[in-house]
Amino acid sequence: AHPGWPIQAGPLRVRAGVVTLRPVRRRDARDWSALRLHERDHLEPWEPTVEGQWRENNTARAWPGIHSTLRRHARAGVSLPAAIELDGRFCGQLTVGGIVRGALHSGWIGYWVGRRVGGGGVATAALALGLDHALGPGALHRVDATVRPENTASRVVLERCGFREEGLLRRYLHVDGEWRDHLLVARTREEHGRGAVASLVASGFARRV
Ligand code: ACO
Secondary structure: OOOOOOEEEEEEEOOEEEEEEOOOOHHHHHHHHHHHOHHHHHHHHOOOOOOOOOOHOOHHHHHHHHHHHHHHHOOOOOOEEEEEEOOEEEEEEEEEEEEEOOOEEEEEEEEEOOHHHOOOOOHHHHHHHHHHHOOOOOOOOOOEEEEOOOHHHHHHHHHHHOEEEEEEEEEEEEEEEEEEEEEEEEEEEHHHHHOOHHHHHOOOOOEEE
16 A cells, blocks of 8 residues: 555635545646646746657646556555546646655645746745645655746745755756756654644635535
């Protein structure tokens, strides 16, 4: 058994609507592709370089292969790949990956959402749900994330969920044509207290549904 899989979290209400996390599905192909093709200029500056062209990599035909890789990693216990839904509609992805057990019990977390829902608290809600899930049912001790210093929106999201800065990783990841510096942020179970969702609710940012 792999703690935390299948991932299911929420619902949580924020300004934009009701946010939930659920496992990625094979039938997400059309929604996933439409969003990714439409939002290339929004996503590409922040995503790790992958081989091939954006257009081909993000057609509906590309999804079954990506989906089965994600599910295989989930079954092997090294990742928790989720779809982010807003009001029941696919609007992005959140993944806990690189899961190592033993004396580490750690993993990283990453996410994207479409611009149409941007600024409505969707990523913040998704990250809070994903982080609580990883440190709770996922039984991890530490979750970290890397973010480009220029990615102000994502840094706001991470800070709201209680991630603490640990340092600057120089020329860490190949993104948008260059090896880019990334800030390393993290949160451990000891620091997590009542959890990220409870903090968002207490501050009035989110409401439980
Ligand atoms: N300066 C200051 N604040 C900003 C700026 C800016 N330039 N841009 C956005 N913000 C604020 C917003 O106003 C909002 O704060 P508010 O609630 O006080 O208004 C906050 O940043 C964003 O919070 P959300 O609304 O929860 O985030 P959103 O749903 O818009 O998603 C995200 C943000 C995930 C960065 C989205 O734009 C996206 O997917 N971008 C492309 C991919 C990406 O960058 N993914 C993250 C990579 S890093 C990682 O995965 C750890």
